[in-house]
Amino acid sequence: MIRIEARARVVALALPAIWGAVAVAYELTCPLAQEDGLGARMTSSAVFFAVGTGLTAGVRRVLLRELAQLSEVAKAAQRVLLRPLPPRLDGLAVAAGQLSAHRGADVGGDLYEAVVTERGVRVVMGDVRGHGLAPIGTVAAVLGSFREAAHDERELAGVLRRLERALGRHVDGVEGGAEGADGEEFVTVLLLEIRPDGSVFALNCGHPWPYRLGRGVGRIVGGEPLPPLGPFPLPDALPARYCGRILPGEVLLLHTDGVEDARDAAGRFFPLHRALVEAAAAPASPEPDELVGSLRGALLRHTGGRSGDDMALLALRNDRPRVPRQGCAQTANLRSSTRS
Structure with a gap:
């Protein structure tokens, strides 16, 4: 060759x-x-x-x-590092997109991935310190660890600890092999587990909580986030937080802080909540790819194509059919048999 x-x-x-x-x-x-x-x-x-x-x-x-x-x-x-997500994952419609602060690059310091596991669909979104091309090594270390740990670990806590160890090994390798390493690498991480019934469990290390679009628009919150990965060790107890359910037709939107911090020429922040309210007001539930595309276009218009930080978006819509509760079905069968 x-x-x-x-x-x-x-x-x-x-x-x-x-x-x-x-x-x-x-x-x-x-x-x-x-x-x-x-x-x-x-x-x-x-x-x-x-x-x-x-x-x-x-x-x-x-x-x-x-x-x-x-x-x-x-x-x-870049496609191998931040590979395109499939349009559907275990009954969820999925779409993602990002904007790099480095001109000409398709990836930067933001990361995301979603995989189907025995426990449900597991999702990670993170934001490495810095922007542009510099954090790509850290992105690769964290994503590679997640893609293995998401399948191997039964609990979300195990996945998060694997990410922490991968980040530590990466930082140690950089400090040992490159001059000028400052030892202050950190990553904000949001881990989600969406179970077959739509229940959402989360572990959050300093990352923005996602939005849920249904009859209205609001954040799903699972308590006070932990510190970002890197500066402080994880606590001994890491229970995943229950964040409610996403019902059939509802959309979950994950994002990095660069989205809400994006400013226009006058210094105004991007109105993400207002944009989501407008999307949720449509008669039909928004398609994830259309939602991500419209938000991406709105961000480009808002910033004039001159973003100072990386931005990433990931949308998941619950397209699973509505299933009646088991108790209701048993009651209906009992009444039917009694009448007969």
């Missing part, structure tokens, strides 16, 4: 080399190039102008091809 790429690069540079050889040969061998008359000088200028144009075009073509290849490789790596 390396030899093929090297051969292609040599072929791409062949034309500029030929143009350069023509210019040198003209200067050394053509009698007209040795004359001092106006016509000779004009001819020489025309030759060298043509040669310069050819060289510029050839080099530009090579650079554009190299840039396209690098962009393709970078986007492939």
Whole structure:
């Protein structure tokens, strides 16, 4: 593969080399190039102008091809790191999107993932200190740990402890292998477990609580959040907090703090709650991909495309059918048998 790429690069540079050889040969061998008359000088200028144009075009073509290849490789790596979520997960419609503070990047310091497990759909959303490309190593460490721990650990507490250990190993590796590490890496993390009946359990380390869109718009809250992962060790007891249920048709919206902290040119914050109220006022329950897309567009308009922080959104809608409670079904059967 390396030899093929090297051969292609040599072929791409062949034309500029030929143009350069023509210019040198003209200067050394053509009698007209040795004359001092106006016509000779004009001819020489025309030759060298043509040669310069050819060289510029050839080099530009090579650079554009190299840039396209690098962009393709970078986007492939970004898709592996923050892979697209499937549109449906165990009866939940899912959509996600983000905006990086680094121009030209598809990922930054925000992270999210959702997987189906034996306990239900488990979701993580987090925000690494810093923005742009610098926190990507930490994002990779936390996401990689979650993708394994979400399936291996029976309780959410076990998942969170695995994330803490992964972050600690990553920080230790950076401090040991790179100069200038400040040892102050931290990550806000929200872990959710959405069970088959719509019950939501959560562990929150310094992250914004999500919104629920149904008959109205409000946050689901599971108590006071823990500190972000990194600066302080997790407590010995880590019970997952019950946050209520999302009923069929209701939408859960997770976000990073960059969304509500986004400012316009006048310094006004992005009105996320108002935007969600408008979405919830529609006759039908909003589609997750349309909700994320409309919020993303509104954020771009609000900030004028100049965000100072990364922003991420993740929407989940409960599309599971309504199932009557077991007690009600047993009562109905009993009444029917009594009448007969």
